[in-house]
Amino acid sequence: MRDLLARARFVIAAIAIGWLVGFAVPAVAQQAGATFEPQADAVNQGTLLKEFPRIQGNINQLDPQARVLIQPGGRTWDYFHQIVLRWIGAIAVIGTLAALAAGYFLLGRLRISAGRSGRKVARFNAFERTAHWVTAVSFVVLAITGLNITFGKALLLPLMGPDAFSAFAQYSKYTHNFVSFAFVLGLALIIVIFIRDNIPDKTDIAWFKQGGGFIKSRHAPARRFNAGEKLVFWGSLGAGIAVAASGFLLLFPFYITNIFGMQIAQVVHAVIAMLFIALILGHIYIGTLGMEGAFEAMWTGDVDYNWAKEHHDLWLDEKLAKGRGGPRPELPSPTPAE
Amino acid sequence: MARMKFLCDADRCIECNACVTACKNENEVPWGLNRRRVVTINDGKPGERSVSMACMHCTDAPCASVCPVNCIFSTDDGVVLHSKDLCIGCGYCFYACPFGAPQYPQLGNFGSRGKMDKCTYCAGGGGSEVPGSGEEYAKYGANRMLRGELPLCAEMCSTKSLLAGDGEVIAQIYKERVVKRGYGSGAWGWMTAYREDIAV
Numbered sequence: 106m107r108d109l110l111a112r113a114r115f116v117i118a119a120i121a122i123g124w125l126v127g128f129a130v131p132a133v134a135q136q137a138g139a140t141f142e143p144q145a146d147a148v149n150q151g152t153l154l155k156e157f158p159r160i161q162g163n164i165n166q167l168d169p170q171a172r173v174l175i176q177p178g179g180r181t182w183d184y185f186h187q188i189v190l191r192w193i194g195a196i197a198v199i200g201t202l203a204a205l206a207a208g209y210f211l212l213g214r215l216r217i218s219a220g221r222s223g224r225k226v227a228r229f230n231a232f233e234r235t236a237h238w239v240t241a242v243s244f245v246v247l248a249i250t251g252l253n254i255t256f257g258k259a260l261l262l263p264l265m266g267p268d269a270f271s272a273f274a275q276y277s278k279y280t281h282n283f284v285s286f287a288f289v290l291g292l293a294l295i296i297v298i299f300i301r302d303n304i305p306d307k308t309d310i311a312w313f314k315q316g317g318g319f320i321k322s323r324h325a326p327a328r329r330f331n332a333g334e335k336l337v338f339w340g341s342l343g344a345g346i347a348v349a350a351s352g353f354l355l356l357f358p359f360y361i362t363n364i365f366g367m368q369i370a371q372v373v374h375a376v377i378a379m380l381f382i383a384l385i386l387g388h389i390y391i392g393t394l395g396m397e398g399a400f401e402a403m404w405t406g407d408v409d410y411n412w413a414k415e416h417h418d419l420w421l422d423e424k425l426a427k428g429r430g431g432p433r434p435e436l437p438s439p440t441p442a443e
Numbered sequence: 444m445a446r447m448k449f450l451c452d453a454d455r456c457i458e459c460n461a462c463v464t465a466c467k468n469e470n471e472v473p474w475g476l477n478r479r480r481v482v483t484i485n486d487g488k489p490g491e492r493s494v495s496m497a498c499m500h501c502t503d504a505p506c507a508s509v510c511p512v513n514c515i516f517s518t519d520d521g522v523v524l525h526s527k528d529l530c531i532g533c534g535y536c537f538y539a540c541p542f543g544a545p546q547y548p549q550l551g552n553f554g555s556r557g558k559m560d561k562c563t564y565c566a567g568g569g570g571s572e573v574p575g576s577g578e579e580y581a582k583y584g585a586n587r588m589l590r591g592e593l594p595l596c597a598e599m600c601s602t603k604s605l606l607a608g609d610g611e612v613i614a615q616i617y618k619e620r621v622v623k624r625g626y627g628s629g630a631w632g633w634m635t636a637y638r639e640d641i642a643v
Contacts, residue, residue, distance in 0.1 A: 149629040151640075162484035162493075165460060166477045173543050174482040174496055177635050183505035183539040254511045254533065262513065271512045271529040278531055282553045358534060358554045368538050 150175075159365065170359055182368045186255070190375050194255055197383040205390045215396040217412050218321070224410040226424060228402045233298055237403055240291030243284045248382050250281040255375065285352055292345045302329040303338040308419065318416060329420040337388050344381040348374055445609040446521040447564055448637060449597070450617055451495045453628050455604030458483055458493040462596035462605050466497070469565065469595040470584025476546045478562045479596055492628065495605045497562035497596070498523060498544035499636035506536035506545060516569060520588075521610075524569030525559065527582055532556035541635045564607070565594040614641050 153160055159176040229237070253261065253274060262270045309332035312318075315325035317333055325331065330338065351374035354360075358367055392399050398412035413421040458481050466472065466479045479497035500523045507515040507523065514529035515536065534556050537545040547556035567574050568583025575589045587594065597607035606613040614630075618641060621627030630641045 150631050151629065151634070160484060162482040163486040164480050164482055165463070166480055168475075168477065171477055171480050171543060172482065174484065174494055175541050175632055175635060176543070177541045179539045179541040180505050180635070183509045186509050186535070186539075254535075258511055258513050267513070267529055271514070271531060274512050275531045278533060279555075282555075356553045364538065364543075371538065 170364065173364060176364055178365060178368065182371075185372060186375070190255055190379070191259075193376060194252070194379045197379040198252075198386070201383040201386045205387065205395075209390075209394060212319070214394065215318070217398050217409060218415055219411040221398070221409050222411045225407040226410055226413045226421065227406060228408045228413070229406045231406065234403055234406055236291055236294035236298055239287060240295055243288040243291060244385060246284045247281055247288055248378070248385075250277040250284075251375075251378055252382075253277045282356060285349070285356070288345075289349050292341070292349070296342055299330075299338060303335045305332070305335060308332075309335060324418075326419055327417045328423070329417060331417065333391075337384065340384050341381070344377050344384065347377045348381060351377070444519055446611075447500060447608065448521070448610040448613060448633075449497070449499055449594075450606040450613045450630050450633070452604040452606065452617060452620065453492045453494050453631050454624075454626070455602045455620075456481065456493040456495060457602055457604075459601050461599045461601050462495045465595045465599035466562070469587075470563075471580075472560070472584065473548060476548060476560050478544075478546060478560065494631050495596070495600075496542055496544075496632070498540075498564070499542050499632050500562075500564060501541075501636040502638055505539040505541070509535045509539040511535065514569070518566070520566075522564040522566045522588070524563055524566065525561070526570040527558040527560075527568065528570050530558045532558055542632060562594075564588065565592070610637065617641055 150160075154175070154177060158178055160174045161172045162174060164171050254277075257270065257274055257277075261273070265273060306328075308326055308328055312325045312327055312332045315323040318325045318331070351370040354362060354367070354370040355374060362370065392403065396416075398409050402408045410421075413424075460481050463477070463479050463481060470478065472478055479495060481493055481495045483491065483493045485491045500517075500521055502521070504515065504517060504523045506525075507513075507517065510525075511533055512529050512531055514527075515523060515525040517523050532547060532551070532555055534545075534547065534554065536559060537543065537547070544561045545559045546561060547559055549556060551557060563583055565585045566588035567579050567586030570579070570582065572579035572582065575586045579586060585595070592598075594607045597605045600606075606616060617627070617630060621641075634640050
C-alpha cells in the first residue's frame with residue numbers, strides 16, 4: 106500500500122514537472138527573439154489616405170453617411186468655396202459690370218439710325234412675354250439669394266449684425282429653394298417656345314462678319330433672333346439645365362450621391378451660376394440701356410418698324426409677307442379735328 | 444493655455460461603443476443624431492481597425508471657414524463651438540468637415556436639415572445662453588468643461604483608447620504607448636485636423 110502511494114506521488118510529480126517544463130520551453134523560446142506583433146500587418150492612416158480619397162468602414166448607426174471615417178477632400182472643397190469661387194464670382198460679376206459700363210460710356214446707347222417711325226410691329230405675344238418674365242424675375246431672385254451664400258458674410262454681415270443677417274440668410278435659403286421651381290418651369294417654357302427660331306443658320310455667319318450691328322456703316326442681317334441672341338439662348342439653355350440638375354441634387358442631399366458627389370454638385374452649381382449671372386447681366390444691359398427700342402419688345406410685345414428694319418430685317422420681311430391679309434401694323438392715331 | 448484635442452488609439456479600440464452611449468446619454472442627443480460613432484475598417488479581415496470619431500476640434504476648422512453665417516468659432520482652448528440661433532441649416536459644414544462631425548435633425552423638406560448639432564467637447568454651446576444653465580443644456584448638452592471635467596466619451600472608454608485633453612499631454616501618452624508596445628498605426632486624423640503628426 107505505501108509502495109502504491111509512493112509510486113502515485115512520483116507519477117503525479119513527474120507529470121507536474123513535465124507540464125512545467127513544457128510551458129517553460131515556449132516562454133524561453135519567446136524571450137529568445139521571436140516577437141509577435143498582432144497589428145504589424147495593419148496599414149497606417151497616411152498610407153491608406155494615399156490610396157483612397159475617403160476611408161470608410163462599418164458602423165452601428167443607421168445613417169450611411171456616417172460610414173465615412175475621414176474625407177480630407179472636405180478641406181479642398183472649403184478652399185474652393187472660400188477662395189476660388191469668390192475670385193470667379195468677383196471677376197464674373199464685377200468684371201462684366203465694368204465691361205458693360207465701359208461699353209456704355211464709350212459706345213453709348215445704340216440708337217435707331219432712322220429714328221422712330223411711330224409704326225409698330227408685333228414681336229412677342231402675351232404667352233411668350235409671360236414665360237420670359239417668369240424666368241427673368243425668378244432668375245434675379247435666385248441670383249441675389251445665391252450670391253448671398255458666397256458673399257453675404259463678407260458684404261452684408263458687417264452691415265446687418267449676426268442675428269439680422271442669419272434671419273435674412275435663413276429666408277434667403279428658403280426663397281432660393283422654392284423660387285428655383287418657378288425658374289425651371291419658366292426655362293422649360295422658354296426652351297419649348299423659342300428653340301425653333303434659335304437654330305443656327307447661315308445668316309448668323311453673315312451677322313458676325315458684318316460686325317453684329319456694332320459697326321454703324323455695315324448692315325448685319327438677322328431673322329427673328331440674331332446670332333448674339335442665339336448665343337444667349339443656347340448659353341442659357343446649357344447653363345440653366347446644368348444649374349437645375351446640380352441644384353436638384355443639392356435640394357435632395359445624399360439621395361443619389363455620396364459626399365464627393367455632393368461637393369461636385371455644389372461646385373458645378375456655383376461656378377456655372379456665376380458665369381450665367383455674367384451672361385444675363387450682358388443680356389439685361391442690351392435689353393434695357395444698351396439698345397434703344399429693345400425693352401418694349403418684351404414689355405409691350407410691339408417694336409418700332411424702323412428698329413425692326415435695322416436689326417431684324419429678314420424677320421420683318423417674313424412678317425410683312427405673312428401679313429398680307431393679316432392685321433395691319435398699328436398706325437399712329439390722327440390728331441382729332443377740332 | 445491648454446489646447447484641447449481628441450486622440451483615438453486605433454490599436455486599442457475594441458468597438459464597444461461605450462463612448463457613443465456615454466455621449467448620447469450625457470448630452471441627451473435626440474434619436475437619429477450621432478455626435479460620436481465608431482467606424483470599423485476591414486471588418487472581419489486581417490488588419491481590422493476600429494476608430495471612435497466625432498468632431499476633432501480642428502485647427503483652422505474648415506466648417507467655421509465655410510459657414511455662410513459665421514456661426515461656428517474656436518474658443519481659446521481650441522474647442523470648436525457653434526450657435527444654433529445663427530445656424531441656417533445649409534449643410535455646408537458637413538461638406539467641408541473631413542470627419543463628418545456635423546449632424547442634422549432633418550426637420551424640413553428639400554434638405555432643409557434644421558439646426559446643425561455636433562460634439563461640443565462637453566463644453567456647452569456657442570450661443571448666448573448662460574454657461575451651465577438649463578437652457579444651454581437643452582440646446583447643446585452638457586457643460587463639463589465648466590467644472591473642469593473632460594468629455595465623458597474619453598472618460599468612459601473601456602480600454603482608454605479614446606483620449607481627450609491637452610494636446611501635449613495626450614500626444615505624450617500615445618508616444619509612450621507606441622514605444623512600449625513597439626508599434627502604432629498613427630494618431631488617426633491628427634494630420635488632417637491639427638496639421639501635425641505624432642512622430643515617434
